[in-house]
Every structure is written in structure tokens, then in C-alpha cells.
Amino acid sequence: MTDLFDKHKPIAERFERMMAMGVNAVGITNDKLLSPTRALIQGRETILAGTNNYMGITFEKGVIEAGKKALDEFGTGTTGSRIANGSYAMHKQLEAELATFLGRKHCIVFTTGYQANLGMISGLAGPRDTVYLDADSHSSIYDGCTLSGAKLVRFRHNDAADLDKRLSRSEDNEGGKLVVLEGIYSMLGDRAPLRDFVALKEKHKFQLLVDEAHSFGVLGPHGRGLADEAGLEAEADFVVGTFSKSIGSIGGFGAGDHPLFETLRYAMRPYMFTASSSPATIATSIAAVKTLAREPERRDALRRNSERLFNGFRNLGFEMGCEEVSPVIAVKCKDEPSTIMMWNALLNAGVYVNIALPPGTPNRLCLLRCSVSAAHSDAEIDKVIEVFAKVVAGR
Numbered sequence: 191m192t193d194l195f196d197k198h199k200p201i202a203e204r205f206e207r208m209m210a211m212g213v214n215a216v217g218i219t220n221d222k223l224l225s226p227t228r229a230l231i232q233g234r235e236t237i238l239a240g241t242n243n244y245m246g247i248t249f250e251k252g253v254i255e256a257g258k259k260a261l262d263e264f265g266t267g268t269t270g271s272r273i274a275n276g277s278y279a280m281h282k283q284l285e286a287e288l289a290t291f292l293g294r295k296h297c298i299v300f301t302t303g304y305q306a307n308l309g310m311i312s313g314l315a316g317p318r319d320t321v322y323l324d325a326d327s328h329s330s331i332y333d334g335c336t337l338s339g340a341k342l343v344r345f346r347h348n349d350a351a352d353l354d355k356r357l358s359r360s361e362d363n364e365g366g367k368l369v370v371l372e373g374i375y376s377m378l379g380d381r382a383p384l385r386d387f388v389a390l391k392e393k394h395k396f397q398l399l400v401d402e403a404h405s406f407g408v409l410g411p412h413g414r415g416l417a418d419e420a421g422l423e424a425e426a427d428f429v430v431g432t433f434s435k436s437i438g439s440i441g442g443f444g445a446g447d448h449p450l451f452e453t454l455r456y457a458m459r460p461y462m463f464t465a466s467s468s469p470a471t472i473a474t475s476i477a478a479v480k481t482l483a484r485e486p487e488r489r490d491a492l493r494r495n496s497e498r499l500f501n502g503f504r505n506l507g508f509e510m511g512c513e514e515v516s517p518v519i520a521v522k523c524k525d526e527p528s529t530i531m532m533w534n535a536l537l538n539a540g541v542y543v544n545i546a547l548p549p550g551t552p553n554r555l556c557l558l559r560c561s562v563s564a565a566h567s568d569a570e571i572d573k574v575i576e577v578f579a580k581v582v583a584g585r
């Protein structure tokens with residue numbers, strides 16, 4: 191008999207090597223959360239600089255109250271999917287709030303952002319269609335494409351000329367064409383050059399989906415994401431987003447203006463065949479969307495904090511994921527063992543960041559990935575820079 195776990199032996203060996211250097215860097219436990227930016231980890235008060243809690247909304251009093259009230263009034267869970275018993279008035283209300291926030295006609299809410307990509311991509315594209323993916327796309331985008339059964343064509347990261355070439359080559363393919371981009375790429379923090387990609391729409395007649403997971407609430411004059419920042423929302427046919435970052439809850443959405451958009455509810459397996467989000471989760475998401483709309487100054491604080499960390503790292507001479515400032519700030523490291531060692535040393539000095547290793551990274555990079563929050567104080571950002579100076583720059 192072949193043991194089904196044989197294929198996982200390399201993972202077990204890699205894990206053992208990591209544990210020999212310290213703790214489990216990809217499964218660290220927060221014992222207690224003290225604020226959006228601080229936690230007790232292994233008994234030590236730690237600055238959280240790798241949480242995607244961009245707006246620092248997780249401890250907002252009004253948001254927490256909304257969750258508690260929903261728990262009291264609607265119970266712990268919906269015990270069903272959206273197409274059975276799992277649609278409550280509040281799910282519809284969240285969809286309406288988001289549609290208004292986004293300036294879109296339609297919005298559908300999913301239980302996670304991962305499922306939003308799975309659902310939207312597999313709902314839009316079918317076996318006769320072709321999906322064009324940036325090589326650095328998030329796994330949920332690749333998995334959505336696999337689920338769709340569509341033909342997958344990968345193009346070089348952020349390279350519109352390469353996409354142009356590939357679209358020209360597949361001109362005779364039957365079916366529709368869906369191009370998928372991300373607002374801010376989660377590992378390196380760079381933006382898609384949206385204008386260059388949009389310029390190809392006229393020539394190649396494709397529909398465009400932008401995953402604004404890391405840019406929703408963060409970029410643009412209305413906080414709607416990269417398309418908002420670039421003034422190109424009309425060209426982005428579909429938007430996907432998540433509640434697990436700027437919204438500080440869990441869930442995801444897909445939005446658009448297509449007259450048949452609502453039919454997707456009956457064509458997306460990751461929407462139809464899973465339970466809907468719990469009342470407390472939906473209520474906190476609604477309150478958080480309202481907070482984002484009411485308090486644009488959070489975006490300004492996030493931008494200032496991102497610049498502070500970015501400039502601090504630049505002054506230390508680090509090679510970073512990209513040259514644009516975004517709340518995702520990744521420091522490139524030499525190799526896996528040194529990255530794990532430095533990650534442990536950062537944690538021991540009271541700073542938590544994400545460790546990102548191949549195959550989860552572009553170009554097999556080893557990264558210490560920070561994400562900045564509007565809730566970080568100047569002193570917290572400065573402390574992160576100071577600890578990186580000691581541990582990573584050796585100063």
C-alpha cells in the first residue's frame with residue numbers, strides 16, 4: 191500500500207528544520223490580543239506588524255457592539271447556505287451597503303475572500319472560456335480558475351505587453367476572455383499598472399476582474415481600491431474584495447454592474463454549497479464598512495504610517511518588494527535559513543511580522559513581510575525599524 195502521506199515527507203522534513211531554529215513561524219499563536227497592534231505571544235507583549243489589519247478596526251467599540259447585538263438577536267450561526275435558509279436581512283443589508291460604498295449596481299457577499307475569488311471566477315468563466323492570470327496571482331485566483339474548468343493562460347507579472355502577446359496568440363479561442371489582476375499584490379506590495387492593462391481592452395475585447403483584497407478601504411479617493419485610485423473604475427467590470435483585512439472581520443464580496451450579475455448566485459458553487467456568514471460576522475462587517483465610509487482619515491493615517499516604515503527601511507538599505515509605498519512592505523532576504531533565524535530574532539525582540547517562503551512567494555523569494563496599520567503609533571513603527579536595524583541590518 192502506498193501511504194498517502196508519503197508525498198508530504200518533504201514538508202515534514204522542512205518543518206523539522208524550522209523547529210530546530212526556534213518556534214513554528216507559520217503557526218504562531220497569539221495568546222491574548224491587547225489592541226489592533228499588540229498581542230501577548232509566548233508571554234511577551236509583541237508589536238503586531240504582520241496582520242493585514244490595515245484600518246485597525248478590530249477593536250472599534252461600535253463595531254464590537256454591533257456584533258454582540260446580532261449574536262443576542264440572531265444567534266450564533268445561520269446553519270445554512272445563502273440559497274437555502276442562510277440569507278438573513280442583514281446579509282442583504284451588507285450587500286446594499288457595499289454596493290453603495292463601491293458605487294456598483296450589484297454586490298454578492300461570500301463567507302470568505304477565498305470563496306469570493308473561487309465563486310466569481312468559476313461563475314464568470316466556464317470550460318469554453320479563457321482566463322488570463324498574472325503569474326503572481328493569489329492562490330484563490332488560481333483555484334477559482336481550476337474550479338471553472340476554463341483554459342488558463344498565465345502572463346508575466348505586471349507585464350501588459352506580455353498579456354497583449356498572449357491575447358493575440360489566443361485570438362481564435364472560442365468563448366469569453368476574463369483577465370484577473372490584483373490591486374496590491376499581497377507578497378511584494380506592488381500595484382498592477384492598471385492603465386496599461388485597460389489600454390488592451392479595446393483591442394482584445396476581454397472582461398476585467400480586479401481583486402482589491404489588499405487595496406479595498408486603502409487606496410483611492412473613496413477608499414474603493416486601485417481602480418478608484420487610478421480613476422478607472424468604469425473599466426473594471428468586476429471587483430472582488432475581502433473583509434479579513436481593512437474590514438477586520440471575515441468574508442468577501444464580488445461586485446459589478448452587469449445586468450445579469452444576480453444570476454451568478456445560482457451559478458457559483460462556493461456561494462451555493464457552503465453556510466453563510468454568522469450574524470455577528472455580518473453585523474461587524476456592516477458596522478466596519480460604515481466606519482470606513484465615515485472616517486476617511488484612517489486612510490491618511492495608514493498612508494503616513496506606511497511611508498514612515500518604508501522610509502525607515504530604505505534608510506537601513508534594505509532591498510524591498512517594490513519601490514512604491516503601500517501598506518505591504520516586504521524585505522527581501524538571502525535564503526530560507528537566515529530568514530527563519532531573523533524572524534525568530536524579531537519575535538524575541540517583541541516584533542511579529544510574516545515570514546514568506548517559496549513556493550508561496552514570487553520568484554522563490556524569502557521575505558520578511560510587514561503590513562502596516564492605521565492604528566500603529568509613531569513609536570510602534572519606530573520600534574519596528576529599530577528592531578529591524580539590529581536584527582536584519584546588524585546595526
Ligand code: PMP
Nearest residue numbers: 302303304328330376403432434
Ligand atoms: N485575494 C488576495 C489577493 C489575498 O491576499 C487573500 C488573502 N490573503 C484573499 C484573496 C483571500 O481572502 P480571505 O482571507 O478573506 O479568504
